[in-house]
Amino acid sequence: MEKNNTRFPLSSELPSKKETVCIFGTGDFGRSLGYRMMQCGYSVVFGSRSGQASGLIPQGASVLTHAEAAETSDIVIIAVHRVHYIFLESLRDILRGKVLVDVSNNLKINEYPESNAEYLARMLPGSKVVKAFNTVSAWALQAGGLDASRQVFICGDDSKSKEKVMDIVRSLGLTPLDKGSLLAAKEIENYPLQLFPMWRYPIYLSLVLSAFIFFYSIIRDVVYNYVEKGRDVSYFILVSIPNRVCPIVALILLGLVYLPGIFAALLQLYRGTKYSRFPNWLDKWMLCRKQLGLVALAYAFLHVLYTLIIPIRYYVRWRWNSFLLSQVFNNKTDPFLTGTSWHSDAYLSLGILGFFFFVVLGITSLPSVSNSVNWREFRFVQSYLGYLTLVLCTAHTLGYGGKRFLNSGSYPWFLPSVYMYSLIIPCIVLVIKFFLIFPCIDRPLTKIRQGWERKPKPQSTGVSSSV
Secondary structure, eight states: OOTTTOOOSSSSOOOOOOOOOEEEEEEEHHHHHHHHHTTOOOOEEEEEOOOOOOTTTTTEEEEEEHHHHHTTTTTEOOOOGGGGGGGGGGGGTTTOOOEEEOOOOOOOOOOOOSSSSHEEEEHTTSSSEOOOOOOOHHHHHHOOOOOOSSSEEEEEEEEEEEHHHHHHHHTTTEEEEEHHHHHHHHHOOOOOGGGTTTTTTHHHHHHHHHHHHHOOOOOIIIIHHHHHHHHOOGGGGGTTTTTHHHHHHHHHHHHHHHHHHHHHHHHHHTTOOSSOOOOHHHHHHTTTTHHHHHHHHHHHHHHHHHHHHHGGGGHHHHHHHHHHHHHHHTTTTOOOOOHHHHHHHHHHHHHHHHHHHHHHHHHHHHHHTOOOOOOOOHIIIIIIIIHHHHHHHHHHHHHHHGGGGGOOGGGGGGGGOOOHHHHHHHHHHHHHHHHHHHHHHHHHHHHTTTOOOOOOOOOOOOOOOOO
């Protein structure tokens, strides 16, 4: 599809004439990258097998044969698949000393024993191979927003060649990230093939928790009523039980967002330094806290939606009508209980406030929002408001339970209500955090996080001296 050349430049400044860049490959990515580079002031020469231009090539770009195109520039972007690298062997002498930017990806993780970039470097030992741009999509280059694809991983064995590629990346409005030598190319090539790498554990955990709570609730409510009372309440499976699963999983995951920070603080206090690495499991846990929080927010949203449909459920309307008719036929009106009203309004208000701050946490975690606030503002929202959210949601759950903790009827088959399990982790987090904010603990912890280290105890030599 031919592009409209009346678009405005995507860079913040008007394009100024820059060096010529050669691109081998006229596929979607090669054309998109060339178009973006031309908007930023580069001259682009495409190398193709036929050397003839087509309507798909951005207007203003030249199309030559591979050999002719390679002669025009010291930087050659290889935008072809690995299986087509064979033609590069015939250009070995022309490409000697040039910077070859490998942008290829594979179809699956670890498809080959060595990375495409290392294979290219072995094929053309006289060239300087740099891996870059493989984490950016053709669509993102054309769209221009690049909110989720602004970071470009770069690796290579020649520092000057990497710096040249980084300059190009910056001029395109992207952010280069140096990953080191070409040995990192395999990791960079595997990165786009990973399906939500940071989301995997939060999603698996939420699904496991959901399944456990769901089947636990079925046994406790549906099976118990059928076996012990002969009542068929299987319709609870569609709304009532999911409306228990969602808030419980949301609260547990929210507690798990702040629990690794508690562990980290305790470890730093114990070690007396911040310069000692955390255990690998804690590192991974802390890295996926954002994803845990967003999954928890999704469950909280589902809880709100399920709650909103309660008044229109047939079962609920039937119970209300039966209760009303019972009062009419018995000429009886239940007295208004002020204490019950306070209790009901209190836990509902806590739930509304908790959900509001939960949404605020989710909004501030978005890249477009987090990039517009400074570090202190972000920390205030994610830490202080985060703990406030946890307090409100925990209090909401405690208010929902009320006196049911002490009611023997709340333990069919000696099984506690499932919401009690959701309080374990949040209460542990809040109790430990309560002690951590004591000045006698907070002050040394703050000093440690600012770089102070506890002096190691002098080792005993095992030799006693006589006086």
